[in-house]
Amino acid sequence: MSFIPGDPTITLPVIFAALMGLSILIYVVLDGFDLGVGILTPLATDAQKDRMVASIGPFWDANETWLVMAVGLLLVAFPVAHGAILTALYLPVALMLIGLILRGVAFEFRAKVPAPKKALWNRAFFGGSLLTALSQGYMLGFYIMGLDHSWSAHVFAMLTGFALTAGFAFLGACWLILKTEGGLQGQAILWARRTLWAVAAGLGAVSLATPLVSARIWDRWFSVPEFFVLAPLPLLSFALVAGLWGILRTRQVADDGFAWLPFAGASLLYILAFTGLAYSFYPFVVPDKVTIYDAAAAPESLFIILIGVLIVLPVIAGYSALSYYIFRGKARDLRYD
Amino acid sequence: MDMLDTLMLSRIQFAANISFHILFPTITIALGWVLVFFKLRYARTGDPVWMDAYFFWVKIFAVTFALGVVSGITMSFQFGTNWSGFMERVGNIAGPLLAYEIVTAFFLEAVFLGIMLFGFRRVPGWAHTGATLLVAIGTTLSAFWILVLNSWMHTPAGFELRDGVAHVTSWWEVIFNPSMPYRLVHMLLASGLTVAFVLAGVSAIRWMMGDRSQAVRKTFRTGTVMGALLIPLQIYAGDLHGLNTLEHQPAKVAAMEGNWQTGSHVPLLLFALPDEAARENRFELGIPSGASLILQHSREGVVPGLDDFVSEDGRIEHPPVAPVFWSFRVMVGTGMAMLALSWATVFLMRRGRSMDSLPRPVLWAFVPMAFSGWLATLAGWYTTEIGRQPWLVQGVLTTREAISNVPPTLVLSTLLAYLAVYALLLVAYLGLILYLARRAALGATAPDAPALGRPVNDPVQTIERRTA
Numbered sequence: 001m002s003f004i005p006g007d008p009t010i011t012l013p014v015i016f017a018a019l020m021g022l023s024i025l026i027y028v029v030l031d032g033f034d035l036g037v038g039i040l041t042p043l044a045t046d047a048q049k050d051r052m053v054a055s056i057g058p059f060w061d062a063n064e065t066w067l068v069m070a071v072g073l074l075l076v077a078f079p080v081a082h083g084a085i086l087t088a089l090y091l092p093v094a095l096m097l098i099g100l101i102l103r104g105v106a107f108e109f110r111a112k113v114p115a116p117k118k119a120l121w122n123r124a125f126f127g128g129s130l131l132t133a134l135s136q137g138y139m140l141g142f143y144i145m146g147l148d149h150s151w152s153a154h155v156f157a158m159l160t161g162f163a164l165t166a167g168f169a170f171l172g173a174c175w176l177i178l179k180t181e182g183g184l185q186g187q188a189i190l191w192a193r194r195t196l197w198a199v200a201a202g203l204g205a206v207s208l209a210t211p212l213v214s215a216r217i218w219d220r221w222f223s224v225p226e227f228f229v230l231a232p233l234p235l236l237s238f239a240l241v242a243g244l245w246g247i248l249r250t251r252q253v254a255d256d257g258f259a260w261l262p263f264a265g266a267s268l269l270y271i272l273a274f275t276g277l278a279y280s281f282y283p284f285v286v287p288d289k290v291t292i293y294d295a296a297a298a299p300e301s302l303f304i305i306l307i308g309v310l311i312v313l314p315v316i317a318g319y320s321a322l323s324y325y326i327f328r329g330k331a332r333d334l335r336y337d
Numbered sequence: 338m339d340m341l342d343t344l345m346l347s348r349i350q351f352a353a354n355i356s357f358h359i360l361f362p363t364i365t366i367a368l369g370w371v372l373v374f375f376k377l378r379y380a381r382t383g384d385p386v387w388m389d390a391y392f393f394w395v396k397i398f399a400v401t402f403a404l405g406v407v408s409g410i411t412m413s414f415q416f417g418t419n420w421s422g423f424m425e426r427v428g429n430i431a432g433p434l435l436a437y438e439i440v441t442a443f444f445l446e447a448v449f450l451g452i453m454l455f456g457f458r459r460v461p462g463w464a465h466t467g468a469t470l471l472v473a474i475g476t477t478l479s480a481f482w483i484l485v486l487n488s489w490m491h492t493p494a495g496f497e498l499r500d501g502v503a504h505v506t507s508w509w510e511v512i513f514n515p516s517m518p519y520r521l522v523h524m525l526l527a528s529g530l531t532v533a534f535v536l537a538g539v540s541a542i543r544w545m546m547g548d549r550s551q552a553v554r555k556t557f558r559t560g561t562v563m564g565a566l567l568i569p570l571q572i573y574a575g576d577l578h579g580l581n582t583l584e585h586q587p588a589k590v591a592a593m594e595g596n597w598q599t600g601s602h603v604p605l606l607l608f609a610l611p612d613e614a615a616r617e618n619r620f621e622l623g624i625p626s627g628a629s630l631i632l633q634h635s636r637e638g639v640v641p642g643l644d645d646f647v648s649e650d651g652r653i654e655h656p657p658v659a660p661v662f663w664s665f666r667v668m669v670g671t672g673m674a675m676l677a678l679s680w681a682t683v684f685l686m687r688r689g690r691s692m693d694s695l696p697r698p699v700l701w702a703f704v705p706m707a708f709s710g711w712l713a714t715l716a717g718w719y720t721t722e723i724g725r726q727p728w729l730v731q732g733v734l735t736t737r738e739a740i741s742n743v744p745p746t747l748v749l750s751t752l753l754a755y756l757a758v759y760a761l762l763l764v765a766y767l768g769l770i771l772y773l774a775r776r777a778a779l780g781a782t783a784p785d786a787p788a789l790g791r792p793v794n795d796p797v798q799t800i801e802r803r804t805a
Contacts, residue, residue, distance in 0.1 A: 057451070057454075058452070059451060061402075061447040061451065062444065062447040062448045062451065064406070064410070065439070065443045065444050065447045068409075068410055068439055069439050072436055072439045074417075075416060075417060075424055075428070076428065076431075079428030082417040082424055083421025083422075083741060086417030086418045087418060087421060090743055091751070094418070094755075097410065097411045097414060100407055101407040101410075101411070101758055101762070102758070104403050105762060108399055108400040109765060109769060112396060112400065113765075113772065114772060297428050298429045298502075298505075300505055301428075301429040301430070301504075305436045308437050308441070309436070316448075319448050323449075326456055326459050327451070327455070327456070327459070334455050335455070336395055336399075336454055336455070
């Protein structure tokens, strides 16, 4: 462990918290866009549905693997917290899993079953995507409220459930602006405009709620000099929302030169929001109860995982990039042959 | 009492989950290699029939893979929701093994699956075959890591307990724990056999539907020859695995043999009803000294008995006997049926005789035998997993100690929800395979569309889709 600076019982948990945070962030942005596309399918015609699914078909499986990675890192690096968090989130986790199962298989079934059954699998695809997004939003809200079974926590969690669902729909719409053209792209611009306000409301609600629930988080944000150091975070987010609103109202967004802008902006917004949350909760992994240092697995075990992750992660990044490169440009029909 | 209910319900839930899950990797592990084989045969012979076979089976691979992924994600969460004690006690060992499975296998297969399925017109032929190969390697690597962990739970090694928590002393010993090589080989062969009989079974169904295409004939031959080659290897590997279990988990072997008292001249029981209350068998029918011969290679060989695994204060420390005893017999019986059918068929098809020369009952027999791999795999896993009880990690952690404190009603509600979803998906999966078989048999495969994407000049990509 010689190349790890400092005390490994401090350094390793920090590294793993960062890796887990990175995985969650990558998951939220990547699976966020394909869940969002699923949530938007009922608004589209049957031909458009095929094109929408084609835009995410080659990617969704790898996107979802980041969830396994994030939960895996929680499981392996912070085993105590994994049990505590997932036991507290028992029901929403089960609902999310059923949602993930339904949409994952609907991808395959809808493309292969006889025509009359396709509508059924389209509904399963939408229902699964929606259920997944709602449960994940619920879990986020409930986690922010400290995994505490109070009425206010459940109500807030439901609100974040709707907010994250809208957020994913927004991300999905931005992805469609990038990956489609013509009428569907025009629709996607409209969808993005309509969901942006919900994203803004959700971000605002979470930003207000977190410091109010926890005195510790209040202190982290509203003391000098932190307040001024951190000020760019909310300001930048606000500017991004305004900028996205502006872009989505222009004609140029449909041009290929600018079609990437909404998705890039939306991703940046998620990165900012996530950074804010991560700053609020660090160093706790179970809010205000268990720190990453208390929950961490033995340093020898973390070290052996770290070696593997450091070797393999760049390879994964490389071939993921290759896949996005191979399927670059506007989405076309999905076919095996 | 409440904890017992949660324990039983959680066990049933995990068993339902993992039983449903294993059906799909059992197919994809070996089917990935079969797809590579089809592509290589095409590259070698230039015969487009191999690509017909590839395009039919890649659809089944895609659906099977998706079912495997989604049911697998469920399990990574259930470790935390239902079995938090597992990671708290042995997380230092299980964690890195699971992490290596994720980073070396899951991403590899997920990313290259996209290229394998949808990249045929976007990448050169060699790259597409390469993607298929990487997917096959990914599924096999995934099997490797998870079987390392599972084997460690049966024969833990390379660790020490500090304050009840397992800490690694040697990763080499953890990974190459005593039962790992046997279990890995046994499972990989099981996957090969499952796919062999699925290939042959689905081809037989297409044949019954009137499909006389070369693709059906070639796939049927691939399946039967694969089955005939693998089954003797599997019987040998299974025997070695059994001897390994005798050394490390004698209570499991005692339950498999239904043997209550340690002694020599133990019969090989063909039928018995183990009675746990009376601690004896009823209606025994067996081959004299058979178990002694198989396990110790001598009639005088001593076979452990279940009565050795009852503590002085009467606590039972061996697994429940009847389920282990019967699952083992179902597995072995299915294996014998595989042996009989595949060898008989290879014999009937010797010297290039075609499927036309096969008697109809033989072809019909392949239809139910399409499920033989699933049946044997499940029965084998029930034998080994129930056979480890009451331990979760043999000698280190009992199943009861690992349970999360979740209200039983909550576990029951999620269990029912999972069961409903699984039943639905299983019906849809089998229905889809039948539908694909019928569509292929009717020659109504997807009509040729004009080439999409950039022009292709690779021979693999420019072949015409032949409609059988």
